Structure formats: C-alpha cells, structure tokens
Amino acid sequence: MSEIILHNYWRSSTSYRVRIALEMKGLSYRYVPHHLRHGEHHDPEYLAVNPQGLVPALVWSDGTLLVQSLAIIEFLDETVPEPPLLPKDAAGRARVRMLAQMIACDIHPVNNLRVLTSLRALFGAGDDDVANWFRHWANEGFQPLENMLASSSQTGTFCHGDTPGLADICLVAQVVNNMRFHVDMTPYPVISRIHAACMTLPAFQKAAPQNQIDAEQL
Amino acid sequence: MSEIILHNYWRSSTSYRVRIALEMKGLSYRYVPHHLRHGEHHDPEYLAVNPQGLVPALVWSDGTLLVQSLAIIEFLDETVPEPPLLPKDAAGRARVRMLAQMIACDIHPVNNLRVLTSLRALFGAGDDDVANWFRHWANEGFQPLENMLASSSQTGTFCHGDTPGLADICLVAQVVNNMRFHVDMTPYPVISRIHAACMTLPAFQKAAPQNQIDAEQL
Numbered sequence: 344m345s346e347i348i349l350h351n352y353w354r355s356s357t358s359y360r361v362r363i364a365l366e367m368k369g370l371s372y373r374y375v376p377h378h379l380r381h382g383e384h385h386d387p388e389y390l391a392v393n394p395q396g397l398v399p400a401l402v403w404s405d406g407t408l409l410v411q412s413l414a415i416i417e418f419l420d421e422t423v424p425e426p427p428l429l430p431k432d433a434a435g436r437a438r439v440r441m442l443a444q445m446i447a448c449d450i451h452p453v454n455n456l457r458v459l460t461s462l463r464a465l466f467g468a469g470d471d472d473v474a475n476w477f478r479h480w481a482n483e484g485f486q487p488l489e490n491m492l493a494s495s496s497q498t499g500t501f502c503h504g505d506t507p508g509l510a511d512i513c514l515v516a517q518v519v520n521n522m523r524f525h526v527d528m529t530p531y532p533v534i535s536r537i538h539a540a541c542m543t544l545p546a547f548q549k550a551a552p553q554n555q556i557d558a559e560q561l
Numbered sequence: 562m563s564e565i566i567l568h569n570y571w572r573s574s575t576s577y578r579v580r581i582a583l584e585m586k587g588l589s590y591r592y593v594p595h596h597l598r599h600g601e602h603h604d605p606e607y608l609a610v611n612p613q614g615l616v617p618a619l620v621w622s623d624g625t626l627l628v629q630s631l632a633i634i635e636f637l638d639e640t641v642p643e644p645p646l647l648p649k650d651a652a653g654r655a656r657v658r659m660l661a662q663m664i665a666c667d668i669h670p671v672n673n674l675r676v677l678t679s680l681r682a683l684f685g686a687g688d689d690d691v692a693n694w695f696r697h698w699a700n701e702g703f704q705p706l707e708n709m710l711a712s713s714s715q716t717g718t719f720c721h722g723d724t725p726g727l728a729d730i731c732l733v734a735q736v737v738n739n740m741r742f743h744v745d746m747t748p749y750p751v752i753s754r755i756h757a758a759c760m761t762l763p764a765f766q767k768a769a770p771q772n773q774i775d776a777e778q779l
Contacts, residue, residue, distance in 0.1 A: 394705045395705035396705075409656075410663070411659045411666065414659040414661075414662055415655070421655075422651050433636060433640050436639065437627055437632050437636035437639075440629065440632035440636075441628055441629045441632040441633075443632075445628070447666055448631070448665055448670050452670035452671055465690070466680070466684035475683075487613035487614075
C-alpha cells in the first residue's frame with residue numbers, strides 16, 4: 344500500500360489540525376516539512392504538487408491531492424470511520440461544524456502568517472500592531488464560542504459530549520496559536536477546560552507543534 | 562409547522578450562499594434583514610438570538626440556531642436531500658468541500674466588511690488601499706482555484722460535474738463580491754463560465770443580492 348504524505352509546517356495551526364486527525368485515526372503518514380518563514384512553500388517542486396503553495400496538503404494513498412484542513416479531516420472521517428470525529432445525527436454534525444468554522448472561518452484566516460506579513464508590508468504595522476490585530480480577532484471569535492459552549496447542555500468534557508472531535512481539533516490548534524500572541528484566556532474557562540482535556544490525549548500530544556521534526560527552539 | 566427564519570443582509574456574501582441553498586432545496590423562509598453598515602447586527606434584540614452578532618444565522622423549524630454558512634448548507638443538505646449539494650462519494654465530497662473552503666476560508670474572511678473597516682480604523686487605509694487589499698486576496702485565492710478547476714476532468718458545467726452544488730454556491734457569491742471591487746476576471750475563464758452557468762438557474766437568481774427586500778440602489 345502506498346503511503347500517505349502530509350505536507351506541513353510544525354507551527355501552522357491548520358497543519359496541526361490535520362496531524363491530530365491523522366493521529367486520532369491511527370494512520371501513519373510521511374511528514375514533509377515546508378518552512379513557511381523561509382518561503383519553502385513557494386519552491387517550484389512544491390508548487391508542482393500543490394499549486395496553491397499552502398500547507399497543509401495531503402497526498403492520499405491513491406495519489407489524490409487534498410488541501411483545506413476541514414475538507415481533509417472530513418475525508419479522513421468518511422474513509423476511516425473509527426473513532427468518529429463528527430456526531431451521527433445531522434443536528435449534532437451541524438453544531439460541531441459550526442463550532443469548528445467559528446474558528447476556521449472567523450478567527451484563523453484573518454490571523455495567519457501571510458495576512459500578518461501583509462499588514463507589515465502594506466501598512467507598516469509593527470510587532471505591537473500585529474499582536475493587537477491577532478488578539479482582537481481571537482477575542483472577537485472566542486467570546487461567542489465561549490458563550491455557545493457554556494450555555495449548551497450538549498457541551499461535555501469536549502465541545503460536543505464526552506468524545507473529542509472536529510471542533511476540539513480546531514479549538515486546540517487555535518488555543519496554541521493564541522499562546523504565542525499572549526491572548527488572555529481568563530475570560531474563556533470552558534474553552535480552557537476543553538483544551539486541557541484534549542491535551543491529556545496521546546493524539547493531541549503527538550501532533551503538537553513542538554513534537555514535530557521541524558520544530559525549532561524559540 | 563413553524564417557519565424557518567434567515568437573519569441576513571442583502572450584500573453579505575455568506576448570506577447569499579445560504580439563500581441559494583434554501584432556494585435550491587425549495588424551502589420557504591422568513592427573511593429578516595440586518596443592516597450591517599448601520600450596525601443593526603449589534604442590536605441587543607439580535608444579540609439575544611445570535612450572540613456572535615454576525616449574519617447569516619438560521620433559526621430552524623424546531624428553534625435551533627445555526628450560524629456559519631457552510632455548516633448551515635451541509636445541514637440543509639442532510640435534512641432535505643433533494644437536490645443534493647454534495648456528491649455521493651467521499652472523494653467527490655472532499656473535492657467539493659476543498660473548492661468551497663478555498664473561497665470560504667482563504668478569500669472571504671480576509672475581505673469581509675469588518676476586516677476592511679478595521680484596516681481603515683487601525684491603519685488609516687483609504688479607499689484605494691482597501692480595494693487593493695481586496696483584489697490581492699481575491700486573486701491569491703482565484704489563481705489556484707482556476708488552476709484546479711481547469712486541470713481536472715471532474716470539472717463539468719459546474720465545479721464538480723454537471724449539477725450545481727456547494728462549491729458553485731461559494732464561487733458565485735465570491736464572484737459577485739469581486740465585481741464590487743472591480744477584480745479583473747480575465748485570468749479566470751473557467752470560474753467565469755461556471756458563474757455564468759449558475760446565473761441561468763432560478764435559485765441563484767432569486768437569491769441574488771439585488772433581488773432582496775433590503776437591497777439598495779447604489
């Protein structure tokens with residue numbers, strides 16, 4: 344059987360999401376690092392594999408290229424059903440996708456490296472401006488996420504009941520990003536509790552940025 | 562049977578996505594407009610319904626609140642199966658979700674009203690700066706999308722084969738947004754062809770921004 348290849352970068356939050364899902368599913372994969380800060384994702388060899396030049400990109404065992412972390416994770420969940428990363432009922436799946444997308448569509452895209460770099464290049468943003476920008480959008484997204492999690496009886500040990508899934512994957516990757524920018528997590532006790540619960544699990548630990556082969560001492 | 566309520570704004574691209582899906586499914590719904598530029602989405606009455614204060618938000622017939630356009634559309638697709646908005650096979654679904662998320666995660670979030678407003682407020686961006694920012698991210702996302710659509714035998718009249726679905730919904734809403742900022746569509750013949758094919762369909766026409774009750778003459 345041919346192997347699964349994951350093109351990624353240790354500190355990319357969307358790469359981290361896919362690594363957690365692969366670990367939860369017990370899938371082995373070859374890790375191909377691309378150093379985003381050195382621009383390695385713009386190398387012609389990588390663009391031949393993935394024209395968008397972003398990470399993560401998964402090359403499945405049949406050669407299929409998949410990009411977009413949420414699409415990749417749902418594909419893994421549909422092709423390797425155990426353990427499930429989404430609930431069995433449509434309403435539950437909608438809730439989990441909603442929680443995941445509140446991070447994946449409303450927080451992360453505005454705060455990723457290429458956008459922060461553009462703020463510096465186009466508007467002369469300095470370190471403080473960039474950090475404030477990051478914290479602003481992190482808080483804009485985490486306030487309603489915390490409210491929704493705190494007010495729902497469907498929230499359990501994890502975002503949806505007592506088994507970890509797609510929303511927890513996005514939550515953990517975002518919390519780790521927040522730490523880099525010193526986002527005050529005091530207003531988010533439920534998010535913090537779920538993050539802590541996830542981090543007791545081997546899949547989340549193995550997939551963590553600092554445990555990757557391209558991790559740097561900072 | 563209680564009615565479906567859609568909180569939205571005529572010119573919101575994510576609202577447009579949900580309207581197209583509702584129309585394709587033949588679902589009637591009550592349209593509740595919130596004027597984003599007048600800040601009506603921050604009214605206490607609306608925040609009581611949707612704490613995030615964003616549109617679109619769907620209140621389903623059983624009272625369930627759903628936000629996030631892609632989660633809403635997948636929920637509609639799972640609960641009202643005909644016509645399907647995603648393919649039946651896992652690889653096809655992954656491809657359609659990937660194409661949709663290349664717009665929904667990589668283009669739209671960086672270019673929506675609240676981000677453009679922040680560029681003005683925080684960095685003194687003027688109209689030209691904002692338009693250049695919009696066009697930059699639209700092109701960054703449309704170049705690989707065009708490549709992927711043009712190079713795949715799975716692309717048909719629409720993004721995936723000859724029936725319209727989730728990726729087409731996102732594509733059309735983004736193309737309409739691009740028009741407002743005068744993005745040159747010449748480099749994107751496949752995207753343009755798919756957009757034109759969609760706009761011959763009644764669901765896409767009825768859902769179009771200019772056909773909503775809160776549409777303004779501009």
